[in-house]
Amino acid sequence: MPEKKYVSIFLEGRKIKVPEGYTVIEALWDTGHDIKRGVGCLSGLCGACAIAYLEPGGKRVKFGLGCQTIVKEGMNITVMPFFPSRTAHYKISQMEKPIEKLKEIYPELYMCQSCGFCSVACPEWINVSKVMSFLKDGEYEKATEMMLDCILCGLCASRCPRGIAPQIISLFVQRAIEKERPLPENLKKRLAELEDLKYEELWAEILKMDENRLKEFCENERKERV
Amino acid sequence: MYPEQLLENISLLDKTRDFRLNESFPALSEEKKKDLLETFHPDFKSAAFRTLRVGVNKGDRTVHEIADLLEAFSSFDYKEIDFENPDIETDVLVLGGGGAGITAALFAESAGAKVVLATKLRLGNSNTIMALGGMQASVDEKDSPVKHFADTMVAGQFKSRKELVRVMVDDGPRIVKWLLELGVNFDRDENGNLLTKRAGGSSAPRILSIGDYTGLNIIKILKDEIRNRENIEILEFSPAIELTTNEFGECNGAVLFDLERKRFFLVKAKAVVLATGGSGRLHIQGFQTSNNFGATGDAIVLAYRAGARLEGLDSFQYHPTGIVYPDHMVGVLITEAIRSLGAHLVNSKGERFVNELETRDVVSAAMIRECEEGRGVKTPSGRVGVWLDTPVLTLKHGKGFLMKKFPALYRMFKRVKIDIEKRPLLVYPTLHYQNGGVLIDEKGETTVKNLFVAGEAAGGIHGKNRLMGNSLLDIFVFGRRAGLAAARRRYKDAGKQTLKHVDRYYNELRNLRITTVAKTPRIFQEFIVVK
Numbered sequence: 001m002p003e004k005k006y007v008s009i010f011l012e013g014r015k016i017k018v019p020e021g022y023t024v025i026e027a028l029w030d031t032g033h034d035i036k037r038g039v040g041c042l043s044g045l046c047g048a049c050a051i052a053y054l055e056p057g058g059k060r061v062k063f064g065l066g067c068q069t070i071v072k073e074g075m076n077i078t079v080m081p082f083f084p085s086r087t088a089h090y091k092i093s094q095m096e097k098p099i100e101k102l103k104e105i106y107p108e109l110y111m112c113q114s115c116g117f118c119s120v121a122c123p124e125w126i127n128v129s130k131v132m133s134f135l136k137d138g139e140y141e142k143a144t145e146m147m148l149d150c151i152l153c154g155l156c157a158s159r160c161p162r163g164i165a166p167q168i169i170s171l172f173v174q175r176a177i178e179k180e181r182p183l184p185e186n187l188k189k190r191l192a193e194l195e196d197l198k199y200e201e202l203w204a205e206i207l208k209m210d211e212n213r214l215k216e217f218c219e220n221e222r223k224e225r226v
Numbered sequence: 227m228y229p230e231q232l233l234e235n236i237s238l239l240d241k242t243r244d245f246r247l248n249e250s251f252p253a254l255s256e257e258k259k260k261d262l263l264e265t266f267h268p269d270f271k272s273a274a275f276r277t278l279r280v281g282v283n284k285g286d287r288t289v290h291e292i293a294d295l296l297e298a299f300s301s302f303d304y305k306e307i308d309f310e311n312p313d314i315e316t317d318v319l320v321l322g323g324g325g326a327g328i329t330a331a332l333f334a335e336s337a338g339a340k341v342v343l344a345t346k347l348r349l350g351n352s353n354t355i356m357a358l359g360g361m362q363a364s365v366d367e368k369d370s371p372v373k374h375f376a377d378t379m380v381a382g383q384f385k386s387r388k389e390l391v392r393v394m395v396d397d398g399p400r401i402v403k404w405l406l407e408l409g410v411n412f413d414r415d416e417n418g419n420l421l422t423k424r425a426g427g428s429s430a431p432r433i434l435s436i437g438d439y440t441g442l443n444i445i446k447i448l449k450d451e452i453r454n455r456e457n458i459e460i461l462e463f464s465p466a467i468e469l470t471t472n473e474f475g476e477c478n479g480a481v482l483f484d485l486e487r488k489r490f491f492l493v494k495a496k497a498v499v500l501a502t503g504g505s506g507r508l509h510i511q512g513f514q515t516s517n518n519f520g521a522t523g524d525a526i527v528l529a530y531r532a533g534a535r536l537e538g539l540d541s542f543q544y545h546p547t548g549i550v551y552p553d554h555m556v557g558v559l560i561t562e563a564i565r566s567l568g569a570h571l572v573n574s575k576g577e578r579f580v581n582e583l584e585t586r587d588v589v590s591a592a593m594i595r596e597c598e599e600g601r602g603v604k605t606p607s608g609r610v611g612v613w614l615d616t617p618v619l620t621l622k623h624g625k626g627f628l629m630k631k632f633p634a635l636y637r638m639f640k641r642v643k644i645d646i647e648k649r650p651l652l653v654y655p656t657l658h659y660q661n662g663g664v665l666i667d668e669k670g671e672t673t674v675k676n677l678f679v680a681g682e683a684a685g686g687i688h689g690k691n692r693l694m695g696n697s698l699l700d701i702f703v704f705g706r707r708a709g710l711a712a713a714r715r716r717y718k719d720a721g722k723q724t725l726k727h728v729d730r731y732y733n734e735l736r737n738l739r740i741t742t743v744a745k746t747p748r749i750f751q752e753f754i755v756v757k
């Protein structure tokens with residue numbers, strides 16, 4: 001067993017030694033922080049473990065995810081499991097043309113001055129500032145495409161000098177533009193078949209089959225590969 | 227960045243790449259497959275299993291970790307709870323804040339019920355967000371629900387309950403419509419049709435996806451929807467630690483534990499939907515897991531003590547390609563699509579050892595064989611794995627192919643300074659999915675009245691092996707069914723809340739002289755950093 005090496009870090013202001021190679025979350029656990037708030041999937045996807053940190057010699061604060069960031073000697077870290085973000089209330093299923101209501105629902109979008117602070121903070125490396133520009137210009141598809149990787153960690157909102165929450169606004173847009181699209185034809189056809197109870201007789205038959213008959217039926221059904 | 231000892235082995239890999247590119251690796255015969263599975267697949271490792279000594283499923287075979295979970299007492303002392311005065315009364319109590327729980331809550335509310343949703347972590351923190359690949363639903367013209375049914379039954383080795391599979395595949399297209407109407411933006415083709423992709427074990431293209439982040443985007447939208455509903459109260463960081471039953475043994479609420487205040491509170495409900503997911507964090511047979519921090523099998527403990535029947539807990543799915551290095555990414559899954567496109571699995575000698583397109587269980591078994599027989603690659607922290615040679619795809623399809631095809635994956639490893647176009651990934655089979663669970667009927671109800679289960683916690687749907695993309699479908703189908711059926715129970719009297727079922731269960735344990743230090747539900751696995 002190789003000898004354990006340690007690094008000194010500042011964890012929420014306290015100087016403490018933890019084994020080398022730990023993630024921020026592991027360092028917190030190791031030092032007795034019983035945290036549940038900032039922990040979720042442990043694979044960098046759920047956005048529960050946002051952190052801010054300063055590296056030794058670094059000039060500005062950086063941002064990341066606690067489960068994906070390895071502690072380094074002299075790092076100064078705090079956990080930000082939550083940041084207040086304004087969420088509007090709306091019933092999208094009852095709205096005729098929801099995208100037209102964007103201005104009404106999230107007027108703060110148009111206060112964005114494209115300073116770019118949000119993009120710097122994003123742990124998913126999304127150019128959030130660009131997303132905001134697209135949203136302001138009505139390029140909703142492009143904005144949505146870029147935000148598919150968003151994990152709702154809220155770090156962009158925490159950096160916005162105008163107090164805007166890009167992750168929440170773009171989520172409304174993502175939903176609103178989907179509502180504009182017609183129901184897919186292939187889905188419509190299948191739904192019509194189901195409405196006509198096209199498979200009902202076959203189901204009745206299938207449910208009555210004994211195991212051998214069922215096996216034979218399923219193998220047959222699968223033979224014809226589409 | 228890989229350390230020296232791994233780089234050395236990688237250079238061996240680089241040398242055999244050209245040869246491997248043109249090597250054809252035959253599929254195994256049925257007989258050899260069977261032999262490989264029985265020798266190396268964890269589901270066949272008899273020393274890892276035992277029979278349950280208590281409860282409804284007495285005599286059934288399951289892994290030690292699950293048996294330990296069930297043959298145990300709770301660490302909580304419920305004496306201080308006043309069962310006459312619940313802290314909250316509601317129509318429907320939903321336990322679990324993943325895809326199944328949120329769906330159940332939304333449908334129960336739509337049906338007019340007052341809903342409380344309690345979850346262990348943050349709303350949405352679940353395995354649903356990690357479902358990257360997609361969701362099965364038969365929407366393609368040449369496909370049909372019956373074909374979907376046949377694929378599912380064959381994958382599950384005919385151990386699935388056919389009536390459950392039938393409702394799952396039949397509801398599939400309707401669930402897609404519901405999701406679209408909520409604003410879920412599934413990928414479409416140039417004609418506006420839903421884009422369908424192929425998955426292993428499926429006889430038609432049936433996978434719907436949203437880029438390579440399907441589950442994440444659905445959860446984001448469901449979260450946005452649920453916070454706009456007036457009659458749903460959400461309680462975060464409040465895991466359920468016991469169900470309550472009335473004098474007839476029907477479920478009528480739960481004891482929750484506020485993780486931050488560290489105190490109990492009692493919720494009374496006309497019906498309960500249990501949707502707290504699977505059990506990957508029990509690290510069954512010592513396997514690493516892809517599961518989220520909270521997946522500790524609480525549902526099966528709670529339901530079993532209340533008298534619900536379990537099914538299929540002798541079978542788990544091990545995803546062949548979970549990351550082994552770097553340490554903080556252990557268990558992160560690499561999509562199957564990489565292997566379908568031709569990435570090789572290579573041992574420490576630089577040789578391939580299995581046709582990479584075999585089913586998940588066969589590939590996993592072959593990987594375990596390589597490692598047990600000394601042809602695995604060891605990491606500095608002592609883990610063992612084999613290489614998933616991604617650079618072979620660069621060789622085959624040209625530079626930039628992986629970056630374009632798998633942007634999320636490429637970026638994920640770029641962050642740790644591993645360029646998957648140039649360097650392979652070290653992988654090992656990873657505990658991924660609990661194939662069985664609490665047995666349900668078509669309504670989502672268990673053998674205990676007014677107790678519904680949906681999602682990974684439920685049993686009877688996937689038999690011995692789950693088809694890729696079916697879990698993302700089943701959470702919505704049975705979440706909806708459970709939510710609607712639970713809402714209909716709101717007109718009757720819930721009766722008095724008791725823990726008599728727990729007393730009975732404890733008596734059974736004591737009569738058998740079962741003593742144990744294990745306390746369940748586990749809620750969180752005690753965290754041990756292994757380096």
